[in-house]
């Protein structure tokens with residue numbers, strides 16, 4: 001799976017202990033992107049509490065990293081025991097890195113993780129005016145049904161296969177290796 005990302009960028013899962021990076025990324029979103037990400041204007045405190053909650057829940061977070069800093073994120077959150085095969089996904093990319101394929105790469109990883117966890121239905125709630133997210137969801141054949149002031153994209157995730165599990169493992173390995181190389185080169189520079 002060859003992805004063209006902005007120079008120096010890698011996509012990998014967020015590691016335990018990296019919550020602050022996720023928080024900083026979300027706090028850096030410009031007002032319009034933050035509004036689109038959360039479906040309305042929210043305060044810094046809201047964002048901080050949200051990140052604490054995400055890490056407490058069983059969420060899978062993929063990040064887009066450059067030189068160790070997170071500039072994009074995709075979150076996959078199970079809806080809970082009552083809806084065992086359903087999850088919610090949300091994506092955010094900081095302004096300077098938007099429209100460079102980062103959102104597509106993050107969504108691709110999230111769909112793979114969803115498939116491997118047996119989720120059949122992925123909810124993506126976004127504002128009706130958020131054309132870009134809708135375009136992005138359409139690229140992955142999302143079926144969109146319109147709701148009051150919002151669009152809910154429902155992506156049917158296909159079944160896990162040995163190949164899809166291997167692809168996720170390989171993606172994680174690649175992320176880990178590049179993160180280690182990145183850390184090493186920064187330590188050498190210091």
Ligand SMILES: CC(C)(COP(=O)(O)OP(=O)(O)OC[C@H]1O[C@@H](n2cnc3c(N)ncnc32)[C@H](O)[C@@H]1OP(=O)(O)O)[C@@H](O)C(=O)NCCC(=O)NCCS
Nearest residue numbers: 033036037090091092093098099100101102103104133135
């Ligand atoms: C929506 C968002 C995640 C998309 O990420 P991105 O990195 O900009 O997306 P990509 O570059 O992968 O582009 C995905 C598709 O969006 C569309 N797109 C890209 N730039 C666009 C633009 N300026 N205007 C309209 N559509 C655009 C294209 O269809 C593109 O696919 P293509 O390149 O194959 O033609 C990003 O813009 C973002 O974080 N927005 C703020 C938060 C948000 O809206 N989150 C969604 C709530 S769930």
